[in-house]
Amino acid sequence: MNTPDSLASKWLDRASSDHTIVFLLDALKQDNCPTGPLSSLVKNTTCGPDRAGGFAMNVTSIESATLDKSSQNYGGKKTSSAPKPTIVICQNNIYDYPDYLRTLSHELIHSIDQCRAKADWSNLKHHACSEIRASNLSGECGYGVELLRGNMKHRGGHIDCVMRRANLSLKANPNENGEGEEVIKEVFPQCYADLYPFMRHPGSN
Numbered sequence: 464m465n466t467p468d469s470l471a472s473k474w475l476d477r478a479s480s481d482h483t484i485v486f487l488l489d490a491l492k493q494d495n496c497p498t499g500p501l502s503s504l505v506k507n508t509t510c511g512p513d514r515a516g517g518f519a520m521n522v523t524s525i526e527s528a529t530l531d532k533s534s535q536n537y538g539g540k541k542t543s544s545a546p547k548p549t550i551v552i553c554q555n556n557i558y559d560y561p562d563y564l565r566t567l568s569h570e571l572i573h574s575i576d577q578c579r580a581k582a583d584w585s586n587l588k589h590h591a592c593s594e595i596r597a598s599n600l601s602g603e604c605g606y607g608v609e610l611l612r613g614n615m616k617h618r619g620g621h622i623d624c625v626m627r628r629a630n631l632s633l634k635a636n637p638n639e640n641g642e643g644e645e646v647i648k649e650v651f652p653q654c655y656a657d658l659y660p661f662m663r664h665p666g667s668n
């Protein structure tokens with residue numbers, strides 16, 4: 464898919480007033496992560512297949528956040544100042560605005576975990592926990608989204624989806640040597656129940 468730059472930047476503009484995104488940005492601030500306007504944190508770019516986005520902390524400028532397919536984080540010169548997240552959205556793998564919002568929420572939840580819990584991405588338990596939270600809370604496992612992917616199971620479908628997507632992300636971690644699924648099962652109950660910064664699941668009405 465080739466999402467033109469103009470459309471991706473329109474989505475970014477629109478996202479800056481989306482109430483879930485504003486709420487997540489606020490939570491980042493409260494966790495002592497310096498933030499700023501959404502446009503200063505997010506870079507729309509083109510990536511290889513199967514990758515919707517990523518994030519890095521403490522890169523000197525948004526331009527230096529280059530894609531590193533093999534890890535959760537992006538390369539870039541580190542600064543010694545307070546951590547500031549840089550989020551990369553792979554616009555060529557995003558098919559519409561709701562998909563853009565879900566991807567952005569997913570990466571913001573990772574950023575929040577980095578800020579509040581000092582997640583260590585080389586630790587598979589930390590990585591698994593954040594992927595479970597990001598898939599659970601971003602809406603990417605909503606029933607409608609799963610239907611579009613051809614997954615029709617209703618009962619238990621959400622949990623299956625969160626596990627499946629967390630597993631896929633964990634496989635990209637260079638420290639994963641086949642134990643990802645076990646690690647996910649181990650941390651799942653605690654991390655799936657952790658809705659922070661939401662008071663209740665954002666998908667429930």
Ligand SMILES: [Zn+2]
Pocket residue numbers: 569573593594597632
């Ligand atoms: Zn993720």
